Amino acid sequence: MNKVIDYYHFLLSPWSYLGISRFNQVVAKHGAQVNYKPINVMETFEKMGGTPPAKRHPARQRFRMDELKRWSDYLNVPMNFQPAFWPADQSLAARMVLAAAEQEAVRQGAGKLSDAILTAVWAEERNISDEATLAEIARACGFDADSLMDLAKSDALSASYDETTAEAHARDVFGSPTYIYKDEIFWGQDRIDFLDRALEKP
Numbered sequence: 001m002n003k004v005i006d007y008y009h010f011l012l013s014p015w016s017y018l019g020i021s022r023f024n025q026v027v028a029k030h031g032a033q034v035n036y037k038p039i040n041v042m043e044t045f046e047k048m049g050g051t052p053p054a055k056r057h058p059a060r061q062r063f064r065m066d067e068l069k070r071w072s073d074y075l076n077v078p079m080n081f082q083p084a085f086w087p088a089d090q091s092l093a094a095r096m097v098l099a100a101a102e103q104e105a106v107r108q109g110a111g112k113l114s115d116a117i118l119t120a121v122w123a124e125e126r127n128i129s130d131e132a133t134l135a136e137i138a139r140a141c142g143f144d145a146d147s148l149m150d151l152a153k154s155d156a157l158s159a160s161y162d163e164t165t166a167e168a169h170a171r172d173v174f175g176s177p178t179y180i181y182k183d184e185i186f187w188g189q190d191r192i193d194f195l196d197r198a199l200e201k202p
Helices: 014-030 041-047 058-075 089-103 109-122 133-141 145-152 155-170 190-202
Strands: 006-011 033-036 178-181 186-189
Touching: 006 014, 014 058, 014 109, 014 190, 033 089, 033 155, 041 155, 058 109, 089 109, 089 133, 089 145, 089 155, 109 133, 133 145, 145 155, 178 190, 186 190
Parallel strands: 006 033
Antiparallel strands: 006 178, 178 186
8 A cells, every 4th residue: 555645634624524525535546545633623723823713803704604605515515504513622532533543453444433523513413522422423433432432531542642633733734634645735625636636646
């Protein structure tokens, strides 16, 4: 496997949600391997020069909403533009995705879990900071929810979450979704076509 994509993202990002289908299509097309790496939202804003949506100028907030509606319509991806449980604490959900990625037998399940968590926020009005909700999502993705939850709550996975976030910042990741292939950064769901072209090269 020589086509490996490091995928850094927030599990609360509407842009990551909008990119799910096209990203998965590109991955399947090229037989690529994806390392799913959810990272800390607020630390990324604070350390990499970003501003949380709620603190942006009203003009920027309005434009963000307009763009979400345009892309949702253009991609025919249904979404709730003001979800009931957003923002929410994604830390346990993120550690669950990282834990899933460590389980070799279900490694590809990390992507399924990540996608399901994003969908829970933006299409299903579910609270991803709620343990029972996360357990239901994990079971639906084929995981032993109890063991995955126990692992996600461990000190080792807490450290892994911090380390993954620091790793992302060291690689100049400042937003979600960010796809890195051969050290080239593709930021945003609207850059997936460029990622596709890069994967086509020998």
